[in-house]
Structures are given as structure tokens and as C-alpha cells.
Amino acid sequence: MTETSSSRPFASSADLEEKVETVEVLGDGLYALTAEGDPNVGAIEGEDFVVCFDVRATPAAARDWLAKLREHTDKPIRHVVLSHYHAVRVLGASAYGAEEIIAHESTRRLIDERGEADWKSEFGRMPRLFKKPEEIPGLTHPTITFADELWIPLGGDRGDLVLRWVGRGHTEGDIVAWVPAQKVLFAGDLVESHAALYTGDAYHRDWATGTLDAVTSLGAEAVVGGRGAVARGREAVDAAIAQTRHFLEVLMAEVSAVHEQRGTLKDAFDAAHSALVGEYGRWPIFEHSLPFDVARFWDELNGVERPVIWTAERDREVWDQLQR
Numbered sequence: 001m002t003e004t005s006s007s008r009p010f011a012s013s014a015d016l017e018e019k020v021e022t023v024e025v026l027g028d029g030l031y032a033l034t035a036e037g038d039p040n041v042g043a044i045e046g047e048d049f050v051v052c053f054d055v056r057a058t059p060a061a062a063r064d065w066l067a068k069l070r071e072h073t074d075k076p077i078r079h080v081v082l083s084h085y086h087a088v089r090v091l092g093a094s095a096y097g098a099e100e101i102i103a104h105e106s107t108r109r110l111i112d113e114r115g116e117a118d119w120k121s122e123f124g125r126m127p128r129l130f131k132k133p134e135e136i137p138g139l140t141h142p143t144i145t146f147a148d149e150l151w152i153p154l155g156g157d158r159g160d161l162v163l164r165w166v167g168r169g170h171t172e173g174d175i176v177a178w179v180p181a182q183k184v185l186f187a188g189d190l191v192e193s194h195a196a197l198y199t200g201d202a203y204h205r206d207w208a209t210g211t212l213d214a215v216t217s218l219g220a221e222a223v224v225g226g227r228g229a230v231a232r233g234r235e236a237v238d239a240a241i242a243q244t245r246h247f248l249e250v251l252m253a254e255v256s257a258v259h260e261q262r263g264t265l266k267d268a269f270d271a272a273h274s275a276l277v278g279e280y281g282r283w284p285i286f287e288h289s290l291p292f293d294v295a296r297f298w299d300e301l302n303g304v305e306r307p308v309i310w311t312a313e314r315d316r317e318v319w320d321q322l323q324r
């Protein structure tokens with residue numbers, strides 16, 4: 001029987017293969033967990049405490065990471081930092097037992113406004129990431145928020161951890177965690193290394209210009225992006241930032257050209273796919289993300305400033321429309 005578009009699963013919902021998880025030591029007390037294209041998370045060790053950057057999709061998934069982290073440090077987790085509001089980054093927070101949960105003030109608003117819908121949306125799109133979803137106690141809400149910058153003294157000779165909003169990008173509230181003493185940056189989904197971009201809630205023009213310029217200006221020598229490999233060394237860091245910018249620029253150029261010619265959203269998707277698949281098609285989440293990426297930038301071209309909330313129903317409508 002021929003499969004119809006309405007029965008075709010989301011690309012990531014059909015991805016059921018477990019990924020190999022690897023703890024990478026980036027410096028003195030700096031750790032990242034990478035997982036072959038699944039979301040990365042990190043940890044920064046202070047003199048007598050730990051700060052965790054992003055928390056995975058469920059408490060059970062978070063415990064898997066914490067068990068690996070405990071092979072390196074037994075210090076208590078004082079702070080959890082949420083890079084942004086997406087469910088796969090925030091719903092595992094209860095496993096950490098942290099004193100404080102820190103996020104940008106826009107992330108707090110986005111959780112209140114669309115966190116429930118995003119949870120249902122992401123669970124439908126990427127069920128494998130939601131290990132034991134019944135353990136999720138509810139939405140994760142930050143206890144501390146900031147607008148531009150927040151410094152956390154790490155103690156001893158470890159210097160400071162700088163949490164910074166560098167501009168609108170992957171969402172309106174993404175923050176990075178910067179360790180100047182070791183020149184290591186935890187960039188969340190603002191930078192990807194050997195992974196495609198999800199831009200369904202993005203501000204494409206800001207991200208591709210001022211936001212990535214601000215990331216570049218930090219002068220990081222190692223970057224943990226949202227997915228994919230850790231970029232180690234200046235050359236690799238520059239390449240990861242350039243890859244991220246190039247993906248955005250090609251996407252915008254192709255979709256804009258179709259929009260100017262009064263084509264359809266499907267035409268725009270086909271053009272963007274053709275232009276990007278050769279370089280990015282083999283990388284994690286490309287086929288899954290691109291329909292949502294194109295739909296969001298199409299909205300921007302139509303004057304929709306803030307991203308339309310993704311619901312399970314809207315996900316299916318866009319996916320079916322662009323996969324025919």
C-alpha cells in the first residue's frame with residue numbers, strides 16, 4: 001500500500017535508535033554530554049558547587065546524565081541554567097535538586113505563554129527523547145531571571161561564569177554560558193557544529209547578523225552547541241559559527257526568492273531543501289526541522305513578528321503540507 005502524507009510520521013518520531021552518550025571534559029571542571037545529534041547539555045564546576053546548563057527532556061533522562069557527571073564530581077548542584085524554553089531543554093529540571101533555576105526574562109514569559117503547547121508539540125515530534133514522560137511533574141519555571149547579563153563567581157581561582165543574552169536568535173530568550181578563564185562557551189542552540197538548525201521559533205535576520213557577531217566577539221576556543229560535536233580550537237569554533245550563519249543565510253535567500261515571486265510555502269520548502277540538502281542533509285534533524293524552519297521564516301516575510309505557537313495540530317498541518 002502506498003503511504004499517504006497524512007500517515008507519514010515526523011522524521012524524528014521515526015528515529016528510535018538509541019544514541020551513544022559521551023562525557024567530554026573541556027577543561028578544569030568543565031563538562032559536556034554529547035549524544036550523536038541528540039541535545040547536548042553541560043556542567044561548570046565551581047569551588048564547592050556545580051552549575052548545570054540545560055537539563056534534558058525528562059527527570060529520567062536527566063538522571064542518566066547526572067550519573068555520568070557524578071563520575072567526575074560529587075559537588076552539589078546549586079544552579080540550573082535554561083538556555084531557552086523548549087521542552088527538551090527544561091522538563092528534566094526536577095531531577096537536579098538545584099537551589100535556583102536561572103533563565104532569561106523572555107524565557108520565563110515564553111514558558112508561561114506557550115510552555116504547555118510546546119511540551120505536547122515536542123513530545124509528538126521527538127518521543128524518544130522523553131524517557132519515562134510520566135515522571136515530568138509539570139512545567140519548569142525559573143526562580144531567577146535577568147535581562148542582559150548575570151555573573152556567577154565560581155570561587156577559588158576558577159574565575160566567573162557569565163550568563164549573557166546576546167540577541168534574538170533560536171528564540172527571543174536564548175542565553176549563553178561563558179567561562180572567560182578557560183575560553184569555553186556553552187552556546188545552546190544558537191550555534192550548531194555538524195548538525196542542522198531548528199528555527200521554528202527563530203528571529204532569522206537577527207540571529208544571522210548581530211547575534212552570531214556577538215557570539216564571535218567572545219573569542220571562544222571551545223564551543224558546546226545545541227547538538228552535534230563540541231568545537232575545539234579557534235578554527236573549529238569559527239567553522240561552527242560560519243556553518244550556523246550559512247544555513248540561515250541560504251534558508252532566508254531561498255525562501256525570500258520564492259516569496260518575492262509569489263510562490264507557495266511548498267515551493268519555498270522545495271527550494272530551501274534543494275539548496276541545503278547537499279551540505280546539511282546527512283546531519284542530525286535536517287529532515288525533521290526544515291519544514292518548521294521554512295514555515296517560520298515565511299511568517300516573518302509576511303510580517304509575523306513573534307513566532308506563532310506550535311501545537312500538535314499545527315505541527316501536523318505544516319508537516320503534511322510540506323511533505324507531499
